[in-house]
Amino acid sequence: PTAVPPPRAEPAAPAAEATTPTIAEIETLFATFVESYDRGRLDTFSALFDDDAESNQRRGRAAIRDEYDELFRLSSSRRMQLTRINWKRAGERAYAKGEIAVRINWRDGREVDQRIAVDMEMAHRDGRLVITRLSHQPRTP
Numbered sequence: 001p002t003a004v005p006p007p008r009a010e011p012a013a014p015a016a017e018a019t020t021p022t023i024a025e026i027e028t029l030f031a032t033f034v035e036s037y038d039r040g041r042l043d044t045f046s047a048l049f050d051d052d053a054e055s056n057q058r059r060g061r062a063a064i065r066d067e068y069d070e071l072f073r074l075s076s077s078r079r080m081q082l083t084r085i086n087w088k089r090a091g092e093r094a095y096a097k098g099e100i101a102v103r104i105n106w107r108d109g110r111e112v113d114q115r116i117a118v119d120m121e122m123a124h125r126d127g128r129l130v131i132t133r134l135s136h137q138p139r140t141p
Helices: 023-039 042-046 061-074
Strands: 049-055 075-090 093-106 111-125 128-138
Touching (some): 023 042, 023 075, 023 093, 042 061, 049 111, 061 075, 093 128
Parallel strands (some): 049 128
Antiparallel strands (some): 111 128
């Protein structure tokens, strides 16, 4: 007869994982998100995402980093404004939905102004608030 292994217990989540994001944490995350985007600080920007974050068709911090690396390299400047963002805290997560405005000055001389619909989810990982999901779509004028 074969021995049946005991059921595997799921490891308990650390206490920091189960806390509701604070208003200060959310505000700090948004401020860092905008500032690092505007300045093209790829390391700071990509560190805002969870290792396994989703962003449109990309999954994982490395894939998201690659997407923004290309944007930062091909543009001479960027400017983001949070125009209409509503956020709420629900249990262990925070959600933000609304619109941002971006202006991108491309190295080839083009300038683009866009309004972008944003849907974001944030949660604690390793004691800090990170983006776990970011969906963004240009709005039609």
